[in-house]
Amino acid sequence: MPDPDVIVVGLGSMGAAAANELAGRGVRVLGLEAFWPAHDQGSGHGASRIIRQSYFEGADYVPLLRSAYAGWRRLQEESKINLITLCGGLYIGNADGPIFTGALAAAQKWGLPHEVLDASAIRTGFPTFAPAEDALAVWEQNAGFVRPEAAIRANLDLARARGADLRFAEPVLGWSVGRGGGVRVTTRRDSYAADRLVLAAGAWMPVLLADLGLPLVVQRQVMYWFEPQVTEALPHRAYAADHHPVYIEERHDDQQIYGFPMHEGVDGGMKIGVHRAGNLIETTADDLDRTIAAAEINSVQQRMRRLVPATGDPIKAKVCMYTMTPDEHFVLGAHPDHDQVSIAAGFSGHGFKFVPVIGEILADLAQHGHTGHPIGLFDPRRFLDGVDPAHSAERE
16 A cells, blocks of 8 residues: 555544545545544543634634534535534623623624623523623524534544545554655554644644643543423423523633533433633643542532522533643644644634634645635744744744
């Protein structure tokens, strides 16, 4: 078999999308993954991930989100798998807080359909919620969630059908760049050569990029599922996706929470997460503590009841990871020292909604060394000494 044109390291969220996009363009792809397809050892699991466009993290993300939405629809059509549910999104916060003001600014800048709701309007429209009396919210109908495991499998299946060679349970030990160009990747089983390399290994990127010294930090996160305490006025269907939105909420003195409607059946419960609440992993992602203490569950249950009073008994909880950057923007672009190597890392807990467009960007970089998508904000060189971030756009 001839050497591949591109090796993709990591076949989770971003790597699977890149492999699919490259294979669809006729590129010979070798994909390498340390675990099994759509595994639960990293950050791409948990049955649901929010998609939204009124983006409080920064209005500059909206063009990428529009491309991502088109990509999600295309992936759903090509795979013939139900991946997307648009149930609407509610972003609740203080009048001067980052969630409300940021979501409103993004919606207004890009002309996104939205409504502004006060606490009374929130309670009337969504009776499962009990917002703070001074709360304001941006309501975005064009929001919802995607199913991460199904999306990863869809990308992997399509990539394989398009000719990609995908190998699992094959951890990468290292990579190098040859003097005359090209790359070599070494695994526990073999060594492989290619013209280009895509590194998209999630929480293992700090190890793969150790020599570069990017300030990537892995953070333990927990996802929780709770049973709603149903009543005649608010039965189970009140918490389902045709009545209940995805949501993000902050309060003056509380941690930011996010959540979903029930969509895994009556026994699936309501999924909730607390953004950036986890402990930092002091060594590597392999040392993640996957045990969950009762005190963690109780704390989140009490916080959840301040917004959804009917939050009942816990059903389950699962551990995942964020890979954080200091500014919480992504690391996406060419390796600062090696143009034949593209990197995708540091998605800081808000990257999954971008999966289709990240796949396109990584394929562009691997094929052409540049992309038409706006990625200057994510240039890896912004964290390196002596680099002027003002020139980041030159590498797009």
